[in-house]
Amino acid sequence: MATPRKIIIDTDPGQDDAFAMLLALGSPDELEVIGVTAVAGNVPLARTTLNAQMVLELAGRADIPVYPGCERPMVRSLFTAEYVHGDSGLDGCDLPAPSAPLGEKHGVDFIIDSLMAAPPGTVTVCTLGPMTNLAMAMVKQPAIVPRIAEVVLMGGGFFEGGNTTPAAEFNIFVDPHAAHVVFTSGVKLAMVPIDCTYKAILTPGWLAELRTVGSNTAIQSAGMAEFYQRFGNEKFGTDSYPLHDPCVIGYLLRPDLFGGRMCHVAIDLVSPLTAGMTVVDWWNVTKKPPNCMVLRDLDNDGFYALLLERLARLP
Structure with missing residues (x-):
């Protein structure tokens, strides 16, 4: 068997972040999570750090350390999303306080080292x-850039507009200067924008299937998803909402489920x-060299079949 691909997860959990972490942790044959770095985003850093620890312990992986990173964006003031994720960022589940200690390094230094x-x-x-976190690591130690196999990010949007302003998606809007650093670094990039993720529709039927798995991870995940869906139900007027x-992580595991093309992408600052x-x-139209694989299409049934299978492996 091939050696699992080593990944660092940089995250601001967030219910959908939790699902991403769990999908990776349920796929040990393909992915080895060597560490998790927390960043301020959906909620402030103290809470995203705690949430990352709790998700790891939910999956039985308290051995993976969490490294707290940056408390605010590079230039702007922090903008958070409790209006989507609840005050904790992980509303909808009941997870115990973590037992494992935090990593001893700052998240930026962990990425560099x-x-x-x-x-x-x-x-x-x-x-x-x-x-x-990633942009600060690139600024602090530019030598890391050519050493990165690939950066795969959830962020941005073009054809669907934005979900935080009419033009901007949340992750990029919160710290556009950091995104600019990464997108102009020359690193190999794959971007999963809302143009793609809006097609990852979580349905009530799939949630019912998840609950039937019966494990603690499945039950807690279903609770998170149900809370998260409330915002989508109000926004879109449907009973389904994308994760x-x-x-x-789905793209790393099954790139055949996704479609896109290489494009030049710039960040408006x-x-x-x-x-x-x-x-x-x-x-x-600009004839500028492409700097990013931009994903736009998704096989929704295949993606959710994969997610259910991998969540079912966890305790």
Whole structure:
């Protein structure tokens, strides 16, 4: 069997972040999570750090350390999303306080040290929230950039507009300067924007299947998803709502479930109307060199079949 792909998960849990973490942890033959870094985003850093620890322990993986990272964006003030995720960021579940200690390094230093210690091209960085930690690592130690196998991020949007402003998706809007650093770094990039994740529709029928698994992980995950869906139900007027962040891990596991193309992507930093927008040159009108694989299509049935199978492996 092939050696599992080593990944760092950089996250701001968030119910959909939790699903992404659990999908990775349920796939040990393909993915080895070497560490988790927390960043301020959906909720402040103290809470995202705690949430990451609790999700790891829910999956029986308290051995994986969590490293707290940046408390605020590189330039702007922090904007959070309790209006979506609840005050805890993980409303809808009942998880005990974590028992394992935090990692002893700052999250930025963990990213740098891990990439510098590993053979070049062997560690993938998965960003599920604002890209502050990764961008700060690139600024502090530029030598990490060519050592990264790939950065796969959930963020941005173009054809669907934004979900936080009419033009900007949340993760990029919170720290557009960090996104700019990453997108102009030359690193290999794959972007899972809301143009793709809006097609990852979680249905009541799938949630019922998840509950029938009967494990603690399945029951707690279903509770998280049901809370998370309330916001979507109000926003879209439906009983179904997409899970965004697990698409990052789904792409690593089953790229055949996704479709997209290489494009040039730039981050708007200055406009009062469109700051944080990911400007995707889908039709190559600028003739600028592509810097990102932009995913737009998703096999929803295949994706949720994979997610259910991997969640069912967890305790």
